[in-house]
Amino acid sequence: MPIEDRDDAYVLTHALAKDTLSRLRDVETTQVAFRKGLVKLGRICGYEIIDGAMETEYVSIQTPLAETTGERVKGLDNVVIINVLRAATPFVEGLLKAFPRAKQGVISAGRDEEAGMDDDGNFPITIDYVKLPEITEEDTVIVADPMLATGSTMCSVLDHILESNAEVDPAKLFVLSAVSAPDGLLRVAEEFPDVDLLTVSIDDYLDDDGYIVPGLGDAGDRAFRTT
């Protein structure tokens, strides 16, 4: 089974996802390789979500030689992908290879690193820009952000998504990350019990600056070559 239920989250265990994440973790990985790795990981995660969480239906097909029965994935037109700027941009580029017809939303969210974490381990979050598509009851919504650390960003993002769609519950709501910290998973699960958390790795802990250890450093800085 490529998706394991680990209590805190569902973990995507595809060997290529682990391989790709290991390359992303390496401090020697260059900006270009890092960005390409996030794209690749997004594509693998997309395929795994299709395999593990979406249904198929039988369809009748006429090949050049005979009539036969084929299988198609249901609901691919009812997928919404939310890109949490900025680090999710290459990750979402990969996801879109699996869900090319997805509706897309964008939320620009940043941790106030200067203010730092408060005593409860949360960061102040600045949300600058929100543009979301309409979300319907048939939709599978995937909120993508490669890093889930304290969970402060994701909780703010989910507040915005759910407030802007207060009348409608989507069929499924996934939070997809590459690397998660136990604290962040717990916080999102407590505040949003109806959300399914998907991740490639649950790492060990957060350091005093709110970085995931062992983690991969600052995903936005590594992908965009800022410091």
Ligand SMILES: O=P(O)(O)OC[C@H]1O[C@H](OP(=O)(O)OP(=O)(O)O)[C@H](O)[C@@H]1O
């Ligand atoms: O769980 P949290 O403690 O909120 O941390 C996770 C957030 O931190 C990073 O974004 P950052 O604020 O560095 O913005 P960036 O993507 O522009 O680099 C990351 O992409 C997440 O959005």
Ligand SMILES: O=c1cc[nH]c(=O)[nH]1
């Ligand atoms: O470890 C972390 C934590 C937050 N954001 C990142 O990019 N990395």
Ligand SMILES: [Mg+2]
């Ligand atoms: Mg960053």
